[in-house]
Amino acid sequence: MPDGRYVLGTDTVNVTNGVCRDSEGRLAGSTLTQEIALKNFLEWTDWAFEEALLGLTLNPARALKLERKGALEPGADADIAILDTRFRVMKTFVGGRMVFDRS
Structure with missing residues (x-):
């Protein structure tokens, strides 16, 4: 920010x-942004990327009963951030539409 x-x-x-x-x-x-929180968590733990990512996506969505959030599957909202290997947000999609493109 x-x-x-x-x-x-x-x-x-x-x-x-x-x-x-x-x-x-x-x-x-x-x-603290979500991508930096993910980066920090992975640096400070021995969790696999896939496990840590669930902690920011599917698990909170399920806990809040947000059925269309947290996963990329048919019927979901298709909100996603694409990160590079340094955890910088490169692209963001909301509702399947690109709303940010770093390139």
């Missing part, structure tokens, strides 16, 4: 150098 001011619920927060703080200077959440 780039530095700047953002609305978080009913509050305005400031992000500076990747740290999110409220107007009184208290920590106000995280700027």
Whole structure:
């Protein structure tokens, strides 16, 4: 998340150098993105990529009973981020349509 001011619920927060703080200077959440969370998890554990990926996709979708989320299969929403080997988001698809292309 780039530095700047953002609305978080009913509050305005400031992000500076990747740290999110409220107007009184208290920590106000995280700027950690899912792809970096996945990268960190894989570096800090001995889990296989496929197992770790389920923790960001299918497992939370099932826990929240979001039947059209978390998997690429017929009838699903077809939301997906394509990462390179350095975990940079290269393309993003929402509802099967490309909404971001780094190239």
